[in-house]
Amino acid sequence: MDLENPGRLVIRHADASDWLGLAGIDAVAASGDDARRASIRRWCEQGSVLLAxxxxxxxxxxxxxxxxxxxxxxxxxxxxxxxRRRGVGARLLKATEAACTSPKLFTSTNVSNHPMQLLLQRVGYSPVGLLHGLDEGDPELFYLCPNAQPPGPVKAED
Incomplete structure (x- = not known):
């Protein structure tokens, strides 16, 4: 057994042909939500998806x-x-952090989504805000990645 990578989990950039397989494992899309299926397809076509x-x-x-x-x-x-509960989410978050090209990386989840909140806390994300009004009665919690690179002081050239 590979202790560094149990189950030989691979994370890679998804391509346009991967969208249908991802829609099949997405609980919302698999339940028949056409808008979610369209989003997954668009994200794959845009190259925005990391696939585990x-x-x-x-x-x-x-x-x-x-x-x-x-x-x-x-x-x-x-x-x-x-x-779920096998480290896939944590590995995806770490891979996404590594792929991010901006100084800061944020994410959000509903107050009702306790599993996602626990995952974010476990990997060190910090809560940074709360927004009401997106989903009625279920505010959105925003988090900042622990490896965010806050802008440093501007150094003047000699």
Missing amino acids: EDASGPLGYSVLEYTFFEQGFITMVMVAPTA
Whole structure:
């Protein structure tokens, strides 16, 4: 058994052909949500998706975009129900952090999404804000990646 990579989990950039497999493991898309399926397809076509897979197929994915004040934003982290609590989400977050090209990386989750909150806390993300009004009665919690690079002082040249 490979202790560095149990189950031979591989994380790679998804391509346009991966969207259908990801829609199959996404609980919302698999339940028939056409808008989510369209989003997954668009994200894959745009090259915004990191895909976690093993020999059995896709286990999860994350979406990294730069539409949040031109900073990195993890729009989605989804792990197949059968692959949860096996480190897939944490590995996706770490891979997304490594792929991010902006100084800061944010994400958010609903107050009701306790598993995601626990995952973010476990990997060191800091809560940075709360927004009401997106989902009625379920505010959105925003988090900042622990490896964010705050802008340093501007150094004058001699």
